[in-house]
Amino acid sequence: xxxxxxxxxxxxxxxxxxxxxxxxxxxxxxxxxxxxxxxxxxxxxxxxxxxxxxxxxxxxxxxxxxxxxxxxxxxxxxxxxxxxxxxxxxxxxxxxxxxxxxxxxx
Numbered sequence: 335x336x337x338x339x340x341x342x343x344x345x346x347x348x349x350x351x352x353x354x355x356x357x358x359x360x361x362x363x364x365x366x367x368x369x370x371x372x373x374x375x376x377x378x379x380x381x382x383x384x385x386x387x388x389x390x391x392x393x394x395x396x397x398x399x400x401x402x403x404x405x406x407x408x409x410x411x412x413x414x415x416x417x418x419x420x421x422x423x424x425x426x427x428x429x430x431x432x433x434x435x436x437x438x439x440x
Contacts, residue, residue, distance in 0.1 A: 358425070390418060394415070409434075416431040
């Protein structure tokens with residue numbers, strides 16, 4: 335596949351993610367940190383995010399699968415997910431983290 339075709343597909347894909355609310359200005363700011371000295375910066379950050387998120391979600395699932403759920407642990411896992419997703423979270427996702435943490439505190 336030609337480089338120009340890949341770039342067009344990338345632009346189309348990210349445009350769709352912006353339009354559907356999965357990406358916002360946080361992602362744009364991340365892109366602005368990428369330059370010639372580190373051309374893979376965004377890819378590296380996104381890859382690390384997915385790796386961390388997978389582990390954190392597994393930890394959260396194991397905690398929720400316990401016979402007696404420790405909601406302090408659930409809140410700690412949600413806080414970690416919130417922190418790792420800070421660069422990518424859109425307002426609806428940030429609201430979700432807030433609601434989950436408040437639920438765990440009650």
